[in-house]
Amino acid sequence: MSSPRMTEPPAGRTRMEDIARLAGVSVSTVSRALAGSPRVTGDTRERIEAAVRETGYVVNQVAQGLRLQRSRQLLVLLPTIANPFFAEVVQGIEEAAGAAGYGVLVGSTEGDPAREAVLARQLLTGVVDGLVLLTGRLPDGLDAPARAGQVVAVSETIEGIDLPTVAIDNQAAARAAVDHLIALGHRRIAHIAGPRGNVLTAQRIAGWSVAAGRDAALVFGDFTMASGEAAMADLLARSSSPTAVFCANDEMAIGAIKAARDAGLRVPEDLSVIGFDDISFAAFTYPPLTTIRQPRRAFGAAAVAALLDGHSPPNLAYTLIIRASTAPPKG
Amino acid sequence: MSSPRMTEPPAGRTRMEDIARLAGVSVSTVSRALAGSPRVTGDTRERIEAAVRETGYVVNQVAQGLRLQRSRQLLVLLPTIANPFFAEVVQGIEEAAGAAGYGVLVGSTEGDPAREAVLARQLLTGVVDGLVLLTGRLPDGLDAPARAGQVVAVSETIEGIDLPTVAIDNQAAARAAVDHLIALGHRRIAHIAGPRGNVLTAQRIAGWSVAAGRDAALVFGDFTMASGEAAMADLLARSSSPTAVFCANDEMAIGAIKAARDAGLRVPEDLSVIGFDDISFAAFTYPPLTTIRQPRRAFGAAAVAALLDGHSPPNLAYTLIIRASTAPPKG
DNA sequence: GGCGGTCATACAAACGATTGCACGCGACGG
């Protein structure tokens, strides 16, 4: 019934010494052969390679990491793996890192500082060489590695430290979203924002309010669909409800559309909705969602370039994607 | 302009030796103190703890891993991080693993065997102690660790090897989905399946065909929304189009709904659609999606239990979630 | 006061790789 539990004593893996014995050489020679050194040649090299093939030997990355003080691995920290926005950023990172011979691991913090600390330790203790933060926060104790160029922020600026940061100009992008609504003729443009205290939230609010006006309606959400739905319901219950709403991400926009429909409103005829991010689902909502696209694969590539080559990343370009959830207001 | 690139030589981290010097004891004593051994007490212990606090020291996991042959980390391999179905499974794993003192890392294979191999190496060389496979495939060279109980499959059975597997009865679940449609009065029930050659695909086809009949229409997709859309368009172009369609996952169902709507059909009045998985977006589609829910957090917990305690997992329970995308056929 | 017993601490050998340096061997030239 019960399988062989993950045994405390690990399987006796084949070591370099085993290869050396099989090939009749010393461990150093094996190591050099595997590293591709020109110092080991001909017959010796062949015997070693044969032994490796035969045993399926792979070098122990833990021992290698200890000796070299380098793992050739990157860790991506994100708030939650459940948000599809991060997925494509990760894919971009994987692509660029892979091309440079680096592996990529992902850690999900769920906003929990304890989990953050555990994951940050992977960098502090050399399990990984670099950290990509999509969390908007620098975990404790990472100031030194950050100054050493081992940490880069993506999508969201991190306050209190000068980190290379890969992002778009969020304020300008938010303003572009609102300008689109204004160009359609909207005047009462509400905003469903991210959580308070979040840098992205503040930047997008800033971009929205400068275009939408000071007295426009603002509700805070938490980037989930459920929060977008609740926020929209809140907005619709007010005395003068908006003709358009700008949501700080696509998931909240999807929630907002649902709330509007449940209240008997048609989108976009009665209410225009614009999102942010252009996650894959945005093109498949009903109606398809107008949104601001962030260049996620480019984010990933720029992040890796920053870590590996020390390039300091420029602001990347966003794009307004006009679909069918926005239209001129009635009347 | 350019930040300090991720320096080849790593920062000189504080080692246990530094703590020992600060506390005026030997390295062994520090090690024992940190491990909570009762052999080091009183004043000595306090001096050590003070030094640790002062320096922010954390033990080097690479060295520790080498010495102990154990990392207390699990790696989750998934085909793509972009599919939200996996997100909640990962959360369940993180929860259960965290409670047992294990960390969780995630690797995305993108269906690429090379990437699979690189990630599998993490297990082979002791970077992680256990592997959770959501990929439906056992990477090369993992037979030994698999037999040692270091590998568990989740959601999808892996062929060719007897691995502890956490899943639902996919055939029965598919059949339950189709039975729901039949109960509503449908008789022409098509299926949009996953990719050919996939075990899940076969199981769900089996469940569908036994209930829907031999001559019902079948189209293959690849679990993406775009493929669901294309498959539905294909189905609608046929001479006798179905009154209901069972999709092998929610994303294809979302694509199918879009295709139906674009063809001028109303869901569910003209076409019923049922999905599979109950991803978070399923409740927010229009109309909200009827689907089969897989117990994802339970998947995670059972996977960890299998790895850590050697429990061999039972089949878990699925649930039919009836929302608004299914209804009796017209006429 | 000497001896055995306890207790806290230190020494040193692993874990599995990499690499500077030294060494052995064959060939070649003087």
Add this chain to the structure above:
DNA sequence: CCGTCGCGTGCAATCGTTTGTATGACCGCC
């Protein structure tokens, strides 16, 4: 015939921990 050079290989130290065993201090007891 011997010294030297070059080339391939091996020795041993190292990376930062953990842990079995040795050591030394101190105590009480006879």
